[in-house]
Amino acid sequence: MRIAREFCEDRLAVLGLVLFLAIAAIAILAPWITPQNPYDLAQLDIMDGGLPPGSESFATGGTYWLGTDEQGRDMLSAIAYGLRISLLVATVSLAFAIAIGVAAGTTAAYLGGKVDTLIMRVVDLQLSFPSILIALILLALFGRGIDKVIIALIIVQWAYYARTVRSSAIVETRKDYIDAARCLALSHRRIMFRHLLPNCVPPLIVVGTVQIAQAIALEATLSFLGVGVPITEPSLGLLIANGYDYLLSGRYWVSIFPGIALVATIIAINLVGDRLRDVLNPRLQT
Template sequence: MTLSLTKPRAGSEFWAEFRGHPAALTAAFVVAVIIVLAILAPLVAPQDPYDLASLVLRDARRPPGYVGMGGYTHILGTDSQGRDLFSAILYGLRISLQMGLVAGGIAFAIGALVGSTAAYVGGRFEAFVMRLIDLQLSFPAILMAFVVAALLGQGKSQLIVALTFSQYAYFVRTAHGAAAAERRKDYVEAALSIPMSGWFVVTRHILPNALPPLIVVATVQVASAISLEATLSFLGVGLPPTEPSLGMLISGGFQYLLSGRYWISIYPGAALIVLIMAINIVGDQVRDQLNPRLKK
């Protein structure tokens, strides 16, 4: 039998309470719209940014509302490569969500398993693992991601590895704290008195009760991963220039800001800010509902 830190709550009750907060509900709607647009980008976007044959250099750096050589209106203008900026932003949001969810998911799995295992085993193994985690957390995540990305080179797979490495320590620390509290409870001691494998005790008894704080950390780290991906791409160590990521779009238009071509950087930057803020607002509300002590 497993015991929860808080009273189990039905999904309908959780959703009813969530709907009572307009800011969180609006943010969730924004995130849902962005996800749908990112998934349907090949159908919604008027131009495929990956199709080099559709790009016309003569259309580069054109203002919003410009009618290009392709015969359609660039409602947000074009970037320095002649790509339709609206289409590039849709594909950029797709890349950002992909990087954030994949890297966050891998970091979640690794961190949850390592942290709960360290709490279960204890002793020197626990001390060794947590000292390594403390050492990594003493460095900024952007620095760790930058070093790994610079060593591995540009590319989606390399960037996912860099983002995962820079974030898994947060999950290890959270999982260890929650699992250590569960490890000392009577139901875990009762399970240990029965001939059960340590893997079963960790995955069946300890880890499930450590999930609420991990879910909260996951929402924050997904937004952080999206921000890190944009930062690394802006600095030139993330995705290659052929990828229309939001960081690359901002970087590509940064040099034209003073010349008045603001749209190349401003619109992708605004899309990035809206996405990160919406995810963080949803994460804050989920945190408040999963932790009753934070409620008024």
């Protein structure tokens, strides 16, 4: 209750949370609330291609509030479906990256010695390279596909969580309750994951909130560069790339509106993450 009360004291954070929940709801409910499935060829009409925002359909008489692209694809529907792909890739990769990073970081902090040195050298080596570079190399090896992008993002992100958990866990391992658990001859796995890990969750929540925004941005960048998701299931990044060639011809809506949706999603998540960081870390509170 304290965390919720302090979180709600920041109006920008509340606005970010409401915006993100609205975006997530649109993405989840896209098949039921959008006027068309933009990637079902049977629902597209070439006569509706390139219509500006607010135009009426020649085929159905409906209104395209955000216009259409060259194939007659409703941009409002395309953005909703694109959000589904972007959020799916980000959340799935986040879940697996956290699981791997938590296991590695907790093990390194608890066992220490050579195990800690080995794990942290791998983490340091990975973090010394830009994330986009590692992802590009991996996708050049794996090829395009949603599953390939998810695997690449897991490999890119796990090191952040490993370092975060290790930093918190090292402090906890020196406390009396860990010594008491060892005196009771509890198994290492039980001590690490039932006693040590729960006390490392607050900083993990903050890092996870920030990293999901970074994952969305990274996936959009990869798709924009043509190495991310396939064109049959485009995300926001691929929608922006598809409309890039039409900017100079005046058909700004094909690229600008997906870009606005992407920026709004990232800003909303960052607002929530910044407030959670302040609430969960008393040292940052004034």
